[in-house]
Structure formats: C-alpha cells, structure tokens
Amino acid sequence: MPDPRPTLEAVAAHAGVSRATVSRVVNGGAGVRSSLAEKVLRAVDELGYVPNQAARSLVTRRHDAVAVVIAEPETRVFTDPFFAQQLRGISKELTAQDSQLVLLLVEGKDDYARVGRYLAGGHVDGALVFSVHLDDELPDIIRGSALPTVFGGRPDRGGRRTPYVDCDNRGGAREAVRHLRSLGRERIAHIAGPLDQTSAVDRLDGYRDVLPEADPALVARGDFTPAGGERAMRELLAHNPDLDAVFAANDLTAAGALRVLHEHGRRVPEDVAVVGFDDMEPVAEQTNPPLTTVRQDIEEMGRLMARLLLRALERGGDQADSLDTAPASVITPTALVRRASA
Template sequence: MKESPMIKHTPTLEEVAAAAGVSRSTASRAINGGSRVSPEAQAAVDDAIARLGYTPNRAARSLVTRRSESIGLIVPEPDIRVLSDPFFSYVIRGMNLALKETDVQLVLLMAQPGESLSRIGKYLGNAHIDGAVVVSHHHEDQLENLIVQSRTPAVFVGRPFLPLKELNVVDTNNLGGGRLATEHLIAQGRRNIAHIAGPTDMTAGEDRATGWRQALEAAGLAPGPMHGGEFTSAIGAYAMERILAEDPTIDAVFAGSDLMASGALRVLEHHGRRVPEDIAIVGYDNLGVAETTEPPLTTVINPVSDMTRWATFELLYQLGYISEEDRYGGLDLDGVVRTGNTTVLPAKLVERRSS
C-alpha cells in the first residue's frame, strides 16, 4: 500500500545506523553520549542524523542515560505573587537564556503558603528532574534540608539561611546594596533616613536592612523609623504611613524593593510630600517598575536574570550537560566574587529623579 503523501516519514534508529554504516547499538551509544564510540563512528552517526532529520526519542534515551533531561525551578510562593511580581519573569528569562542551546526542559515546582513541601520532596526523591534552581526561599521553608536529603543537585539563587556546605549559591551583594543606597542619600545631604524593610524571613530583606544600618552608623547618624514586610506595593504603602505617623520629619527613605517604593510614593503624594524636594527615596531591583513611577526611582540593581543564568549554567555544568568552557559563557565577570560554592554578583546604583 502506497504511503499517503500527507504523512511525513519519521526516520528510525535502524535507518540512522544503516545510513552511518554502523550497528544499531553503536548508533544508540553515539546518540546518547556513550563513551565507547570511535570519533569516526560518532561523525558518521552525526552526519546521518543531519541528513535524515532524525529526532531521538526522549523517553527511550532517558532509559539509557537515566536522566530526565529536565531541571526544576522551585518557587515556594503563592500564584498571585509569581504572576504579579516582575522578579519572577526575570528569573524565567534568565533560565531560558541558559537553556536555549540545550535540549533540557524547564519544570516549574510551586508551593502555596502554609502548604507542606512534602509533595516537592517526594517529586525530587523520585528523580523526576535531574536538578533544581531554587528562588525566593523563606526561613520556614527548610528547603535547604529538603534538597540535601533528596540528594538532588541544586543551586540556590539568594543566600539560604542554613549555610550547609553541600549547597551551591548564586547571590547578589544585598548588604552592599543597602549600604550603597543609604550612602547615596547621605551624600545628597539627607540626615533622617527611614527604611521600608523586606521580610525578615528572607536573607535579602535582612541584608539590605543591615546595609542601611551600617551606612548610617558609619556616617554618625541615628537610624530613622523602620517598618516593612513582604516585597509588595501594598506593604510599601502601609509602611510609609507608619513611618510618617512615627516621625513626620524624615527627609529620605530607602525601600527594600521598587514595588515597595512605588507604594510609598503614592502615600507621599497623598500627604502632599514632594519627591525629592521634601523626601528623597531610593528603591531596590531595577526590574522595570523604577522607570514607570513618577518621579522615576533611583534604585539598586538586583541582577535577577544574570543570577539565574549563572545558577542554571552552574547546575548544567554539575550535571555534565555543558563543559567547563561553557560554564561562564556570555556572563559578565566584572566584580563577581567566588568563594567555595558561593558566587556573589556586585551591587550597582542607578540614579534617577527620586533622589
């Protein structure tokens, strides 16, 4: 019976082997990265694949390699925050940039607030993914222990609370960023500087607040009021109201995120406080929000896309998907500090009209 011209023939492994002039087993090893294949045979198989348009069966290949050819992105945050906070779009953008030259797929693993992480732990334990990148983790998540217990290769974006030696970490200098933001305000002549702080159960929030305190102490200034919570616009507005009620004489605010700063700006406008004439404000992130506020925000860059690219490359290297040469491909190494399993990207300030 003649094959319908509408149906495209899918080349088989046997046809690849015949076209390459090798056995089926040799062709299989060549396709799946086996070490017992001569350079000549590998070249012949690669040529046959290109000529025939052969696409390997991922399920069959995973039986040979014992790999899923997928990595997880673990996000212990509610759906609404993942969908509304630009942080997460930059996370995914960075991972996709790192994965675009590979056949590795991205799997999103999320946990709602208060939800047990046992489901994620079971998923990791059953080796459904080869490794994971962990972002936006909180103290109570205990993800550090979960990762170590599951023996899943992983890289944390952001410093975890538990400094376990088995963990690989890519972070930015949040403490230095907090200092940089506050020093900028001091240099503008501001002397009563408040802080809208990020969550105390995240190291980024703690480190930025510590940097604020250190800069004030170094300048011989007393810290202004501090209030905060989650990195959201609503919390920024709430904290700004509390700060003004506590000390209406403040002349500057360092906000732990640009979303928080945007909420603070609305409150300052409502109270008739001019920015920056009456109160200067500096945010943190530079992920799009800072350019859309009025006035545009001076802010510290949170290099989220670069951090997740770096973390993904590091994970792919651990898993053997990329070489040492490709481990830092296209990454900006200027100012980056590597200590053991930890990589820290530098803090940089972007000046705009809010300060």
C-alpha cells in the same frame, strides 16, 4: 550493526495488541483495560523491552530537564516581575542547552512534601530554587532528594555548602544609604523586606552599616510588595513626620511608599528623597517620579544559576561526590542607578 533492542512494534505483535495500546501502557497514560495492560507488560518482560524514557533514564541518569521551584504561592510568582525576569534568564540558558525548564508551582508550604516527591522521583536532573524563607522546610526537603541544586539568593544561616547565586545585597544597600546621606539627608528611614529572607536581612544590615546610630523608629517592616510599602510608609510618617529620605528594600516597596508620600502632600525628592532596590523593569522607570535604585541584573543571575547547575551536571559523572565538588557560589555586583526620586 543493527540496534538489538526490541521495538514498540515487536511488543505489540508479541502481545497481540495495537501499537497505540502498547504506547499508552508504557508511557504511563491511563485508559487501558487492566487485562490488556497485563498482556502488554508481560510482553515487555519477555522481550526485555526498555519501555520508556523514564526507564531508559534509570540507565543513562539524564532526563534533560531541570526543575525550578519558587518558594512562593503561585499568585506572587505571577505578580512580582522579579520572578519573571529570573525565569527568563534560566529559560534562555536551559533552552540553549536543550534542557527542559520544569516549573513546579505551589499554593503554599503544604505542597512542599509533594514537590519533594516529584524532585526525588527521577523526573529531572537538578533543581534551581529561589525565594526561600528562613523557616522553610524546602531546602531540607530538596537536600533529601539528593538532586544537584543551585539556590537563587543565599538560602539560610550559612554553614551548609549548597551553592547559590546572589547579588551584593549589603554592599548595594550601603551605597543607597550613602547616596542619600551625600544629598544632605539627615532623617533617613528604611522600609525593610520580610526578615525571614536573607536578602531583606542583608539590606537592613547595609543600612545599619552606614547609619549605626539611626533611630530604631526609622525602620519599618515591609514585605517586598507595594501594599506592604504603603503600610510601612504610613507607619513611618505617623511616627517620624520629620523624615527626609526613605531607602526601600525593593522597587515594589518604593512604589507603594511613593503613593503614600504623594497622598500626604510630600514632594519627592524635594521633601523626601526615595531610593529603591532591584532596578526592576518596568517598575523603576514608571514610578512618579522615576526611581533612583540599586541595580542588580536579575536575568543574568537566572542565567548564572542555570549555568552553575548545568556545569555541575556535566562534571557529575567523573566526580566522586557532587557535594564536595559543588560549584562555588557567585555574588554579583550592584550599581546605583540615579533617576529623579533621589
């Protein structure tokens, strides 16, 4: 049976314009005189032409595209290898399902409203969101778009049932600190991450689980960057010249801390043992000395996020309510990787 839908050519003939002009009008491209555009749109109406994929997708409700939003400025997205690794996993999984990865970049929080409009605008089937901060409006904006969503990292204080993929931050941190204690270290410091992110809070909690009596002066605030690690390490050495170990909230922080320890003539691991978190390629292997760290499989976590979302989208059509049947969250295991620094 022939397809009864009118073609682009039929619209062009009906409107008395070229195929290219019709294409430009219905694909939302600029560059067509308004009188001409009206002629085309009239022909579209008269023939009942379904103009483009955007309109078609109002019927099929599938765009074969998934948005990724990273709640960090574009500059951090491209300098912290964590994001590249997570995107790699997401990209592989989406590509295997012929779904387009649509990365929405932002300069800062002022751009979230615009991101929300794009997400609500019928351009993607779902969203993967990571590096959310506790004061971000982003999770609420995204929930407002009613798009199926999976978070990378536990997004907030709990209570809400948005599915997420996270590693066992608290358990991994406990293992790191226990390892330092097993080496006989007694003044174990912690450089925390930004405490508006649950991963940083959980790692600090893991440190406190093992060392509930630790001197509060042994905990300094970092921000998951090497520069933050340097600042925190200087502060720790100033207040605790006798420290003999550091558990850093991530590998980039540890890399900064190592530089400051060298500067101060402290030998690693002889004087100060250092453990990181992430087992980030290529950071952890290239520090001096190579870094003992808590491994999480970042790329695999990206794959898992994409897989959870795609599964929810597949089931969607047969379910009464995607929120009630939302996939469960997944917590992935961590493992201590021993290198020379501890």
